[in-house]
Amino acid sequence: MSGDRTNRGQRLERLEQLAELVPAVPRRILYRFYEGRLAGDLDTARLPGHIGVVLDGNRRWAKAAGATTADGHQAGADKILEFLGWCDELGIKVVTLYMLSTDNLNRSPEELDRLVQIICGTLDRLGEGLENGHRVRVQAVGAAELLPPALAAQVAELAERTRDVDGVHVNVAVGYGGRREIVDAVRELLTEADTAGRSAAEVAQDLSVEQISDRLYTRGQPDPDLVIRTSGEQRLSGFLMWQSAYSEFYFCEALWPDFRRVDFMRALRDYASRQRRFGS
Numbered sequence: 001m002s003g004d005r006t007n008r009g010q011r012l013e014r015l016e017q018l019a020e021l022v023p024a025v026p027r028r029i030l031y032r033f034y035e036g037r038l039a040g041d042l043d044t045a046r047l048p049g050h051i052g053v054v055l056d057g058n059r060r061w062a063k064a065a066g067a068t069t070a071d072g073h074q075a076g077a078d079k080i081l082e083f084l085g086w087c088d089e090l091g092i093k094v095v096t097l098y099m100l101s102t103d104n105l106n107r108s109p110e111e112l113d114r115l116v117q118i119i120c121g122t123l124d125r126l127g128e129g130l131e132n133g134h135r136v137r138v139q140a141v142g143a144a145e146l147l148p149p150a151l152a153a154q155v156a157e158l159a160e161r162t163r164d165v166d167g168v169h170v171n172v173a174v175g176y177g178g179r180r181e182i183v184d185a186v187r188e189l190l191t192e193a194d195t196a197g198r199s200a201a202e203v204a205q206d207l208s209v210e211q212i213s214d215r216l217y218t219r220g221q222p223d224p225d226l227v228i229r230t231s232g233e234q235r236l237s238g239f240l241m242w243q244s245a246y247s248e249f250y251f252c253e254a255l256w257p258d259f260r261r262v263d264f265m266r267a268l269r270d271y272a273s274r275q276r277r278f279g280s
Contacts, residue, residue: 038265046272048225050094051087052240052247055080057231057255064255070114075257077122081129084136086261087168090268094169094221096141098239102177105146116151119174123158126170135167141217142176143184171218178241185215218243226271230256246278 055076062072080097087095099119105112126136140155147155155172189211193203213219223243227236232253236244250267252259 038262038269042265042268043272044091047090047092047268048248048271049092050096050222050224050226051092052096052098052224052227052244053083054098054227054229054233054237054239055256056229056233056237058257060231061255061257069111070118072257073115073118077118079257079259080122081125083259083264084126084168084170086264088135092168094171094224096171096173096218096224096240098173098176098237100142100147100174100176101238102143102146102175102180103238105175116148120151120154123154123172127158127161135165137162137165137167137169139169139171141171141173143180144175146175169221171221173239176217176239178236178238181217182212182242184217185212188215212242216242223247225276226250226267228252228267230254230259246276248274248276 058072058076059069060072061067061075062069065071080099084095099122100115104115107115123138126138129136138155138158140152140159144152144156151174155174189207190200190203193200218240223245224240224247226249227240227244227247228250229236230252232251234251240247248271250270252263252267254260254263
């Protein structure tokens with residue numbers, strides 16, 4: 001059985017290499033065939049239940065295309081909806097999308113305003129998709145008090161409207177920073193202790209990993225099994241710092257707007273081939 005799996009992997013690699021050598025139109029046809037072979041070769045029992053994605057490369061994509069930064073952000077937003085469709089088809093239960101970091105909030109007012117408009121438009125389309133049968137449950141993940149009021153209100157409204165949907169659970173990480181999340185969790189713990197009349201020394205005596213985990217933005221959810229980052233960068237940039245302690249990481253060279261289903265299948269194939277180790 002192991003030998004058969006190795007031979008299939010070698011055939012897929014040769015097919016991938018061939019696809020890179022042929023002209024554009026035949027390449028698209030060959031990639032569709034290759035994608036189908038990848039999908040057929042996936043071990044569905046070894047797919048991740050929770051995927052986190054750092055959506056990186058929108059501005060570089062725009063620069064390479066001779067387009068505006070806003071065009072790059074819009075192309076990235078379009079890819080989000082396509083990506084969620086792939087996850088739905090494969091039965092992925094939870095997806096966390098790093099859409100707007102706390103650092104992003106320091107960008108120029110013009111770029112930030114346009115980016116917020118695009119995120120709001122994406123949330124609108126998620127809501128429309130729900131009405132058209134694309135079932136997602138949205139949850140805001142981040143410091144809502146840092147967001148522009150219109151964005152904070154919209155993501156809260158969509159989360160409330162979809163809270164009982166039995167579909168892909170989509171964590172929309174906006175106004176998100178990993179360090180901020182941990183600080184907020186500790187602050188919540190200390191505030192609760194103060195209300196209960198407990199001293200800081202008493203809190204420190206009993207402090208546990210579970211107490212922090214139970215106060216994160218993603219409390220009650222499984223930690224991510226797989227974290228994908230596009231654009232070739234190999235760092236987390238503060239994304240799910242606590243939750244990703246035992247996650248598998250996959251770094252893809254494609255810029256986010258160029259991320260294809262075949263790239264996703266490669267990430268899943270790579271994940272399924274790994275022997276996960278927790279704490280070692």
